[in-house]
Amino acid sequence: MSRIAGDKTNKAGQNVGQGIRSGSTHSTRGTGAVTLDDVAKLAGVSPITVSRALNYPNKVAAKTLEKINQAIARTGYVPNLLAGGLASKRSRLIAAIVPSIANSVYAETIKYFSEELRGSGYQVLLGESGFSEEQEEALISAVLSRRPDGIFLTGVNHSIACRRLLLAAKIPVVETWDISPSPLDVAIGFSHEQIGSSVARFLWSKGYRRIGIISATDHRAQVRQRAFIETLRGLGLSEVAVSPVPMPTSFKLGRDGLARLLDNGFAQGAVFCSSDTLAQGALAEAQSRGLSIPDQLAIIGFGDQPYAAHTFPSLTSVHFDRATIGRKAAIAILARINGEHVAENVIDVGYEIIERQSC
Amino acid sequence: MSRIAGDKTNKAGQNVGQGIRSGSTHSTRGTGAVTLDDVAKLAGVSPITVSRALNYPNKVAAKTLEKINQAIARTGYVPNLLAGGLASKRSRLIAAIVPSIANSVYAETIKYFSEELRGSGYQVLLGESGFSEEQEEALISAVLSRRPDGIFLTGVNHSIACRRLLLAAKIPVVETWDISPSPLDVAIGFSHEQIGSSVARFLWSKGYRRIGIISATDHRAQVRQRAFIETLRGLGLSEVAVSPVPMPTSFKLGRDGLARLLDNGFAQGAVFCSSDTLAQGALAEAQSRGLSIPDQLAIIGFGDQPYAAHTFPSLTSVHFDRATIGRKAAIAILARINGEHVAENVIDVGYEIIERQSC
DNA sequence: TTGAAAGCGTTACCAA
DNA sequence: TTGGTAACGCTTTCAA
Numbered sequence: 001m002s003r004i005a006g007d008k009t010n011k012a013g014q015n016v017g018q019g020i021r022s023g024s025t026h027s028t029r030g031t032g033a034v035t036l037d038d039v040a041k042l043a044g045v046s047p048i049t050v051s052r053a054l055n056y057p058n059k060v061a062a063k064t065l066e067k068i069n070q071a072i073a074r075t076g077y078v079p080n081l082l083a084g085g086l087a088s089k090r091s092r093l094i095a096a097i098v099p100s101i102a103n104s105v106y107a108e109t110i111k112y113f114s115e116e117l118r119g120s121g122y123q124v125l126l127g128e129s130g131f132s133e134e135q136e137e138a139l140i141s142a143v144l145s146r147r148p149d150g151i152f153l154t155g156v157n158h159s160i161a162c163r164r165l166l167l168a169a170k171i172p173v174v175e176t177w178d179i180s181p182s183p184l185d186v187a188i189g190f191s192h193e194q195i196g197s198s199v200a201r202f203l204w205s206k207g208y209r210r211i212g213i214i215s216a217t218d219h220r221a222q223v224r225q226r227a228f229i230e231t232l233r234g235l236g237l238s239e240v241a242v243s244p245v246p247m248p249t250s251f252k253l254g255r256d257g258l259a260r261l262l263d264n265g266f267a268q269g270a271v272f273c274s275s276d277t278l279a280q281g282a283l284a285e286a287q288s289r290g291l292s293i294p295d296q297l298a299i300i301g302f303g304d305q306p307y308a309a310h311t312f313p314s315l316t317s318v319h320f321d322r323a324t325i326g327r328k329a330a331i332a333i334l335a336r337i338n339g340e341h342v343a344e345n346v347i348d349v350g351y352e353i354i355e356r357q358s359c
Numbered sequence: 360m361s362r363i364a365g366d367k368t369n370k371a372g373q374n375v376g377q378g379i380r381s382g383s384t385h386s387t388r389g390t391g392a393v394t395l396d397d398v399a400k401l402a403g404v405s406p407i408t409v410s411r412a413l414n415y416p417n418k419v420a421a422k423t424l425e426k427i428n429q430a431i432a433r434t435g436y437v438p439n440l441l442a443g444g445l446a447s448k449r450s451r452l453i454a455a456i457v458p459s460i461a462n463s464v465y466a467e468t469i470k471y472f473s474e475e476l477r478g479s480g481y482q483v484l485l486g487e488s489g490f491s492e493e494q495e496e497a498l499i500s501a502v503l504s505r506r507p508d509g510i511f512l513t514g515v516n517h518s519i520a521c522r523r524l525l526l527a528a529k530i531p532v533v534e535t536w537d538i539s540p541s542p543l544d545v546a547i548g549f550s551h552e553q554i555g556s557s558v559a560r561f562l563w564s565k566g567y568r569r570i571g572i573i574s575a576t577d578h579r580a581q582v583r584q585r586a587f588i589e590t591l592r593g594l595g596l597s598e599v600a601v602s603p604v605p606m607p608t609s610f611k612l613g614r615d616g617l618a619r620l621l622d623n624g625f626a627q628g629a630v631f632c633s634s635d636t637l638a639q640g641a642l643a644e645a646q647s648r649g650l651s652i653p654d655q656l657a658i659i660g661f662g663d664q665p666y667a668a669h670t671f672p673s674l675t676s677v678h679f680d681r682a683t684i685g686r687k688a689a690i691a692i693l694a695r696i697n698g699e700h701v702a703e704n705v706i707d708v709g710y711e712i713i714e715r716q717s718c
Numbered sequence: 719t720t721g722a723a724a725g726c727g728t729t730a731c732c733a734a
Numbered sequence: 735t736t737g738g739t740a741a742c743g744c745t746t747t748c749a750a
């Protein structure tokens with residue numbers, strides 16, 4: 001048997017939804033769903049009063065409000081935000097574009113972002129760009145057709161076409177996970193250049209003179225890698241062993257990445273991995289080769305994911321706060337929507353090297 | 360400095376968006392964005408023809424199509440799906456409600472679900488219900504106000520109010536992660552009762568006679584636990600050591616959960632954990648106590664997460680395929696939207712106990 | 719505090 | 735293959 005929800009055959013046999021409609025069926029187009037007009041008729045007021053009761057309840061007399069609420073309950077009215085958004089130019093929708101939903105660092109950020117927005121009556125429309133600029137453009141265009149009131153982006157590098165679309169939309173834009181001297185609107189993140197440089201100096205200060213890097217090909221990881229290598233060069237280390245890995249990173253790529261380094265003669269040094277996942281794989285490879293950590297090989301990751309910190313208590317990593325990024329992004333968008341004055345448009349949330357046994 | 364994207368001060372200084380508008384500004388209400396009418400005027404056709412060019416390009420003459428596409432490119436037109444959805448009653452939006460975005464099992468399912476839908480021009484509106492029935496109700500109501508064309512739910516247990524809302528919406532509903540003899544519409548998942556029972560028989564057949572369970576308080580985990588205990592009782596084991604943990608599960612809760620079991624005298628047996636995360640914590644606790652796995656303690660998880668399989672090559676776990684659930688859910692919704700005949704409305708995707716060293 | 723009228727930007731329906 | 739007209743369900747504007 002195949003049924004669509006709402007079919008007459010529903011078990012409970014309750015009087016659902018449109019069961020109570022005061023008006024008659026006038027046109028051929030409607031879905032038959034309860035509308036504001038139905039509620040208004042049942043409550044004996046005009047539609048606009050019902051609208052006010054819903055959006056500005058304190059602008060409606062208590063008695064009227066009560067009648068309306070009863071009518072809403074009786075009819076099972078669910079507002080139509082397509083219509084509301086069209087009329088008011090406020091969709092109460094915020095778009096968020098992340099490279100990957102399944103990657104926990106982004107998922108967690110979005111979680112906090114959504115939570116913060118929900119309180120103000122906004123919903124989040126999530127899109128996955130898959131680390132590619134072309135995909136991002138198609139996605140932004142698709143997402144803008146919903147007329148979001150604001151948009152959350154990952155990274156600060158966007159194609160010309162994307163920037164044009166975003167600017168034309170005239171909505172608050174928050175770029176995250178990075179900072180930039182010239183954000184489209186607001187940027188909330190940290191400097192990947194600084195991180196690459198800090199990690200280089202950190203390892204150098206620990207006395208390491210044989211240093212390698214296992215790094216993904218995504219833009220931000222590349223920025224960290226470049227700064228890492230250049231800083232080391234400045235400190236006097238001309239050769240850094242580089243082991244590039246494709247996106248998305250994985251445990252296995254970490255193992256393979258380190259294996260390549262070791263097989264090419266790398267030994268007795270420290271390795272910077274562009275994600276914790278890679279670092280975990282590298283740790284496993286090192287352990288399987290019987291290398292003692294950090295005496296024979298030091299490993300430092302990036303991301304400091306909670307589960308990594310627990311499952312690999314020995315993993316030193318660059319920590320940054322996803323909750324802060326998510327929340328601040330939401331707050332910045334809300335402030336802009338409400339036309340509040342916003343002091344800074346580049347917010348550096350910073351980062352921290354959390355040292356554990358592995359370095 | 361504080362700016363809104365689209366502000367006159369944009370660096371590039373390009374002619375963005377509404378720069379090219381053929382019509383004059385007639386009313387006080389519009390946002391000033393490019394509309395279908397603007398494109399139509401520029402192309403020298405009627406609005407409806409532009410609409411057709413966008414939605415049914417093969418119903419428009421090639422020459423007309425070209426003129427229109429040029430006009431679209433010149434104006435930077437982005438369709439307004441609030442208006443389109445209102446007029447057509449098709450929002451091209453599918454809602455998805457999961458207990459937790461940050462939990463990778465759900466995130467991965469949604470990833471495949473979205474991918475499958477994107478190809479057909481649908482976007483996914485994601486909501487997080489946080490394992491609570493009340494939250495789910497508020498969320499479903501909020502989400503239905505966007506008039507989605509279909510909805511993806513997690514689990515098959517929904518409050519009366521939720522069921523009423525869903526039925527009244529008259530849209531395809533897919534319930535996932537579980538199966539039920541009487542789904543609202545379609546159910547795609549596996550039987551948690553069967554899993555509890557299978558794991559019980561699996562451990563019994565391996566010869567374990569001292570058996571425990573560390574289980575979260577969420578509904579589906581409870582169903583597994585009940586079946587697990589009852590099956591063992593049927594096999595002749597009257598006492599199962601139970602260690603309940605709150606939601607959401609974590610590495611630490613797994614450690615603590617096992618510690619409680621061991622401190623209460625549990626030894627030389629097997630433990631079923633209601634998530635891989637718990638199992639990992641339990642493994643760590645066992646290791647820290649010097650117990651050899653699986654000789655002194657066997658542990659079996661649930662979920663078989665890819666990273667767990669890599670980081671804990673020794674973790675036996677109940678495997679199920681998130682990609683299949685996500686894809687099949689999308690396919691079922693699309694079929695129903697298109698009015699295709701759907702043979703089954705309960706799809707059991709099954710599960711598998713993946714045996715590794717730990718059992 | 720409430721209401722009437724006029725849109726919002728698109729698509730359905732029918733006609734040409 | 736194209737177009738005119740009338741919705742879609744709501745909110746804005748202005749008036750009472």
